[in-house]
Amino acid sequence: MKLLKTKYGEIPGYQNLEKYASGNPASLIFTEPIKIETPVGVIVPQYSVDDHGRRALKPVNFYDNGNLKKAPLQEAADIETKYGKISAELVMFYDDEVLKKLFPLNGKLSGYWGEKDEYALAEDLELQLPCGTIKAKIINLVFYKNGNIKSITLWPQETVDARTPLGTMRIHVGISFYEDGSVKSVEPAEPYTVDTKIGPISAYDNDPEGIMGDINSLQFNNQGDVTALSTTQNAIILRNEAGGEIRYTPYRKESLCSENVAVTIPLQIEFTDETVRFNHSVTEEYNLSECSFEVIEYGRKAVNPFFICNCH
Template identity: 70%
Template sequence: MEVLKTKYGEISGYQDLEKHASGNPASLIFTERFEIETPVGVVVPQYSVDDHGRKILKPVYFYDNGNLRKAPLQDAAYIETKYGKLSAELVMFYKDGLLKKLFPLNGKLSGYWGEKDEYTLSENLELKLPCGTIRAKVINITFFKNGDIKSITLWPQETIEVKTPAGIMRVRVGISFYEDGSVKSVEPAEPYAVDTKLGKILAYDNDPEGIMGDVNSLTFDSEGNVTSLSTTHSSITVKTASGEQVVYSPSEKESLCSENVAITVPLQIDFPNGKARFNNSASAEYDFSECSFEVIKYEKKAADPRYECR
């Protein structure tokens, strides 16, 4: 096998090599131990399988400039961060070599190794942030190039209590930040009353789409104003200048588990450029200077989604 020359040294034990047009490696699988020195410490890419739920070798990815992009690690490594040394089994980097994201665990979920196995192995992290000290098991942490935390993704079983522009809130799924450390978005763990340009609305998404902490239903601008949210507990009555009245409410759809069971679909509300927009529809945009709005309680009749049908 041809010895592969890289900026990290010569690699002789590898397979499944893919190259960029420049000739630099794009991806490969290591078959021998190889140490890579990074700005956050030395890491050893995975080169053999173990009994930790990882039954296949996973590739390591590189940028076309030769820098490491993404690497599953053979063993957990302690990564140097502004928040201390954090254990990681998968690391990702920006093109210039700075740390982008780390995953404390990187097992292979399969019929024999599932989410509960990973969660059991996961350890609590303690992170001191402007929104408060977070103690929880996390799936991953994303960083800005300056080393500050950009977002945190929590395990589904976890909730944390943090200080947001709307007050102290219980949060699930994740939380994201602006570069100054202020909260950009959260996923409320329960209905929470927030002040908006429409009035006070109970923010809550019973089925959040995001699986990463950088995408959440309740978002704020850099000054702390609500820019978007989901609600299963509030309706909005819009009165236009022409006298038309329109009501926007959460809706219902058939459950995946039973055609006889209806589930609640959240009402999505955004505030783009002095307007209120409902359900991401351009035809449902209303200018604050031309319309009046009233928030009313939505009487919930349907259930929350369930994906474990019994």
């Protein structure tokens, strides 16, 4: 096997090499231990499997300019960040080698190794942030190029208190930030009444999409105004100048896990300076100055799809 020359030195042991049209390496799997010096610390890419839930070798990815893009690590490494050293098993970079994302753990979830196994290995991470001190088990952290945290994804079992433009709130799933550190979005862990352009609404999504904290249901602009939320607790009665009336509510549908149970799907609401939009539909967008709005209680208990699917 030919030695592979990279900007990080020669790599003697590798397999599954893929290249860009330029001839530069795009991805490869290491088969020997190699120390790589990065701006955030020395790392050793994964070169063998172990009993830590990882039963397959994962590739290291590069940008066409030769810089590291993504590297699963053989063992956890201390990564330098603005918030101190953080232990990581997977790191990702921007194309100029600036740290983009890190995962404290990088196990392989399978039939033999599940979320509970991985969660049991996770350790609390304490971060001093503009929204307060957060201490929790974290799936991943995403960074801006200036080094500030862009988003935090929590393990599903975790909740934390965070200062938001609406006050201190209990959150789960995740939290995202603007580049200056102000809160961009959160996922309330329980219904939380917030003031909006159409009145006070109980913000809560009983089944948040995805497992990443980049985009959460309760969103704010740079000035701290609410720009989007989900609710399972309220319905909205809209009245226009012609005397017409439209009612928007959460709705119910059959559970994917039980034919005998109907689950609640939250009503989604978005705001701009002049309009309100329901359920992400451009045909359901209204000018705030041309309508009146009444917020009422939905009146039906929300059934959480997650808990339905986990009942045995």
